[in-house]
Amino acid sequence: MGTHYRWFAIVLMLAIGAIWIxxxxxxxxxxxxxxxxxxxxxxxxxxxxLNPEIDCxxxxxxxxxxxxxxxxxxxxxxxxxxxxxxxxxIEELSExxxxxxxxxxxxxxxxxxxxxxxxxRILVELPGVTDPEQAIATxxxxxxxxxxxxxxxxxxxxEYVGRQILTSQQAEINQQRLVTAAEQGxxxxxxxxxxxxxxxxxxxxxxxxxxxxxxxxxxxxxxxAVAEFDGRNWLIRFDLTSEGGxxxxxxxxxxxxxxxxxxxxxxxxxxxxxxxxxxTGGVITGQFTEEEAKQLALQLRSGSLAIPLRVETAEQVxxxxxxxxxxxxxxAGFVGVLVVFSFMLIxxxxxxxxxxxxxxxxxxxxxxxxxLIPITLTLPAITGFLISIGSAVDGNILxxxxxxxxxxxxxxxxxxxxxxxxxxxSSIRDSNISTILICGILFLFGQTPGASIVSGFALTLxxxxxxxxxxxxxxTRTFLYIFILGNYQKVEQRKWLLGV
Amino acid sequence: xxxxxxxxxxxxxVSGVIIGTGLLIMLYSAISTGSAFRxxxxxxxxxxxxxxxxxxxxxxEGIRQVFAEQGDDGVVIQRLGEPDDYRWSVRGRFLEYxxxxxxxxxxxxxxxxxxxxxxxxxRVSETVGEEVTRAALLATVVAAVIITGFIVLxxxxxxxxxxxxxxxxxxxxxxxxxVMTFASLMGLLFGWEIDALFLTAILTIVGFSVQDxxxxxxxxxxxxxxxxxxxxxxxxxxxxxxxxxRSLATQLNVNxxxxxxxxxxxxxxxxxxxxxxxxLLSGQFSSIFTAVPLLVSWEKGEIPLxxxxxxxxxxxxxx
Numbered sequence: 084m085g086t087h088y089r090w091f092a093i094v095l096m097l098a099i100g101a102i103w104i105x106x107x108x109x110x111x112x113x114x115x116x117x118x119x120x121x122x123x124x125x126x127x128x129x130x131x132x133l134n135p136e137i138d139c140x141x142x143x144x145x146x147x148x149x150x151x152x153x154x155x156x157x158x159x160x161x162x163x164x165x166x167x168x169x170x171x172x173i174e175e176l177s178e179x180x181x182x183x184x185x186x187x188x189x190x191x192x193x194x195x196x197x198x199x200x201x202x203x204r205i206l207v208e209l210p211g212v213t214d215p216e217q218a219i220a221t222x223x224x225x226x227x228x229x230x231x232x233x234x235x236x237x238x239x240x241x242e243y244v245g246r247q248i249l250t251s252q253q254a255e256i257n258q259q260r261l262v263t264a265a266e267q268g269x270x271x272x273x274x275x276x277x278x279x280x281x282x283x284x285x286x287x288x289x290x291x292x293x294x295x296x297x298x299x300x301x302x303x304x305x306x307x308a309v310a311e312f313d314g315r316n317w318l319i320r321f322d323l324t325s326e327g328g329x330x331x332x333x334x335x336x337x338x339x340x341x342x343x344x345x346x347x348x349x350x351x352x353x354x355x356x357x358x359x360x361x362x363t364g365g366v367i368t369g370q371f372t373e374e375e376a377k378q379l380a381l382q383l384r385s386g387s388l389a390i391p392l393r394v395e396t397a398e399q400v401x402x403x404x405x406x407x408x409x410x411x412x413x414x415a416g417f418v419g420v421l422v423v424f425s426f427m428l429i430x431x432x433x434x435x436x437x438x439x440x441x442x443x444x445x446x447x448x449x450x451x452x453x454x455l456i457p458i459t460l461t462l463p464a465i466t467g468f469l470i471s472i473g474s475a476v477d478g479n480i481l482x483x484x485x486x487x488x489x490x491x492x493x494x495x496x497x498x499x500x501x502x503x504x505x506x507x508x509s510s511i512r513d514s515n516i517s518t519i520l521i522c523g524i525l526f527l528f529g530q531t532p533g534a535s536i537v538s539g540f541a542l543t544l545x546x547x548x549x550x551x552x553x554x555x556x557x558x559t560r561t562f563l564y565i566f567i568l569g570n571y572q573k574v575e576q577r578k579w580l581l582g583v
Numbered sequence: 584x585x586x587x588x589x590x591x592x593x594x595x596x597v598s599g600v601i602i603g604t605g606l607l608i609m610l611y612s613a614i615s616t617g618s619a620f621r622x623x624x625x626x627x628x629x630x631x632x633x634x635x636x637x638x639x640x641x642x643x644e645g646i647r648q649v650f651a652e653q654g655d656d657g658v659v660i661q662r663l664g665e666p667d668d669y670r671w672s673v674r675g676r677f678l679e680y681x682x683x684x685x686x687x688x689x690x691x692x693x694x695x696x697x698x699x700x701x702x703x704x705x706r707v708s709e710t711v712g713e714e715v716t717r718a719a720l721l722a723t724v725v726a727a728v729i730i731t732g733f734i735v736l737x738x739x740x741x742x743x744x745x746x747x748x749x750x751x752x753x754x755x756x757x758x759x760x761x762v763m764t765f766a767s768l769m770g771l772l773f774g775w776e777i778d779a780l781f782l783t784a785i786l787t788i789v790g791f792s793v794q795d796x797x798x799x800x801x802x803x804x805x806x807x808x809x810x811x812x813x814x815x816x817x818x819x820x821x822x823x824x825x826x827x828x829r830s831l832a833t834q835l836n837v838n839x840x841x842x843x844x845x846x847x848x849x850x851x852x853x854x855x856x857x858x859x860x861x862x863l864l865s866g867q868f869s870s871i872f873t874a875v876p877l878l879v880s881w882e883k884g885e886i887p888l889x890x891x892x893x894x895x896x897x898x899x900x901x902x
């Protein structure tokens with residue numbers, strides 16, 4: 084009996100813990116939090132001081148359910164490198180993904196993800212994006228690498244690293260966009276104007292004159308860039324093309340001691356100080372780690388020749404569509420659980436009630452696990468979970484049927500209970516194993532870019548079936564033994580309670 | 584105890600009629616539409632536009648016109664939901680450029696205002712479609728191998744293990760054919776398509792189907808040494824009755840949940856759920872009325888070309 088009380092305490096604690104994890108507004112320790120973007124949070128909080136209406140919560144680390152695009156709405160794009168696969172390295176691809184990520188961040192979305200897939204693809208997910216056309220256009224444009232004059236900023240140049248700035252080159256490109264848009268008609272022009280105004284308003288200008296920063300040279304002037312170790316520090320050595328040298332030489336010659344910014348897609352990557360006139364190339368020194376130096380070199384190299392990307396698949400889902408489906412699914416799930424619960428209660432009486440409690444524990448543990456793992460909740464994932472609820476009582480039924488068989492054969496309640504639970508675990512495991520194996524295959528199938536919808540279903544169904552091994556046996560047994568053995572006399576006199 | 588197994592010829596006939604009709608439907612579909620099933624853009628590549636207009640005004644002809652103007656004149660248009668939902672689903676070819684998609688939506692908006700919040704557009708290139716097709720075939724083959732391996736492993740210690748395995752697999756094949764019949768029929772009647780989720784349903788059905796068959800087989804295995812001297816048919820029948828409560832009760836609960844989702848859930852996954860439900864029902868039927876009676880028929884030497892038990896004993900003695 085002592086063991087059962089111990090298990091009861093453990094189950095109770097697990098259930099309470101699961102509720103605490105599953106509920107959205109309970110305080111959570113820091114190690115559970117994930118996501119968030121420190122740089123952009125700082126940036127956002129600064130902007131918030133000027134405009135209190137800005138919401139920065141999206142950049143804070145949090146601990147919420149991660150919801151799929153089919154639920155929150157948004158855009159998912161699979162981009163394919165438009166070069167033969169031997170024409171670029173995997174590093175260049177991941178650098179291209181980084182550029183895409185920078186641009187996606189510039190759209191101001193908080194939960195965007197950008198991942199390299201395979202050896203020639205990049206998957207971009209933008210939950211909640213409202214203008215897919217602009218988003219795709221932003222992603223597909225080629226990277227813009229600039230060397231920007233930071234003269235006049237003196238020692239403050241370093242403060243701009245990681246920030247978005249507006250440059251004369253960008254302003255010129257925007258101007259061209261406006262002209263192109265104007266040719267397409269009034270509507271397009273108005274849209275482009277609004278987009279550009281919003282973009283330019285977000286980016287910092289030169290504090291000296293309030294104008295865009297002056298672009299000295301774009302990435303087109305670069306020929307090569309490598310990270311090197313000089314014995315003490317990591318540095319980046321770069322070569323200029325002859326055209327690049329013609330611009331860069333005179334400029335650097337006149338600005339020795341002044342800072343210069345290296346800017347990729349508007350973001351300041353680094354702001355080194357000019358130490359000499361550079362006609363054919365030079366080195367960038369700074370307090371770089373090996374990794375930072377290599378990354379910057381890669382950015383310099385590929386910033387100018389990012390891999391062009393084409394859309395391979397795209398899925399855009401309106402915001403309300405998914406919400407409606409989720410509400411319907413939850414309603415259906417509620418009805419389903421209610422029916423299962425009633426069936427167990429009517430068919431198995433008291434043990435059925437205990438199975439119902441175990442089912443509640445099962446559901447709570449699942450909800451907590453979805454958050455902990457985390458599993459992205461999509462409609463198929465929710466369906467997989469609901470089906471696992473339907474088969475979660477399988478184990479109980481198996482045990483109860485055996486229990487009833489033994490009772491009818493005239494054995495005592497406690498002997499029958501023992502017989503019911505004997506080898507229960509191995510039978511439940513055996514009967515679930517084929518479906519768990521299938522879930523594994525489905526999960527792998529879901530790794531194919533076009534079939535990603537499948538993996539959520541496989542994952543939640545498998546988690547449910549595995550968790551069921553624990554709840555159907557241990558939790559039900561604990562509840563049953565404590566209740567029935569605690570009220571042995573009363574139950575003995577009312578055998579109908581056991582469904583016999 | 585009512586002899587469930589005795590009426591096996593009837594069960595086989597029911598299954599035969601269903602599957603025979605199914606094969607005819609698939610054949611008809613293959614002749615009239617060129618394919619036994621309608622394959623979705625997941626496998627073929629292409630674009631799907633689910634559009635909801637907030638007001639009347641859009642007609643099939645109008646929508647077709649819009650797509651034709653954008654260079655896609657082979658679209659398949661379907662009305663979704665009730666007529667006054669103004670919801671349409673259009674399947675066209677894969678468009679690479681977002682601008683072209685936006686142009687289509689803008690044009691549709693001139694027919695009647697488009698509710699952009701409930702818009703869903705999915706585009707899949709042919710390359711990705713081919714990859715999904717390959718992955719789907721691979722998944723099917725791997726699933727078949729693993730499930731067969733699992734069955735062989737589960738019955739390795741039972742005499743005549745192969746029979747159990749073969750019967751479970753025949754039951755599985757039965758369920759697959761029933762589901763394919765359903766998919767083909769619904770494709771002809773309502774334009775349902777086979778997509779990645781259909782394969783998911785199929786494989787899930789296989790998992791559950793094997794599970795159901797194994798429950799009964801397990802009991803037969805347990806009962807054989809307990810009732811030595813009883814004819815095989817009687818032992819099988821006893822095992823069926825002993826497990827039928829449990830089989831029905833477990834299957835009922837999954838059915839409850841699926842029916843609840845079908846009735847009260849959203850429309851998005853309705854086809855998936857329906858296929859799953861049909862498959863699971865078939866699996867529940869086949870575990871009791873196909874796999875187990877088949878075992879008895881085999882034992883009794885009723886299956887042409889397969890030898891019955893007496894011959895096997897002779898063979899064993901010789902070995």
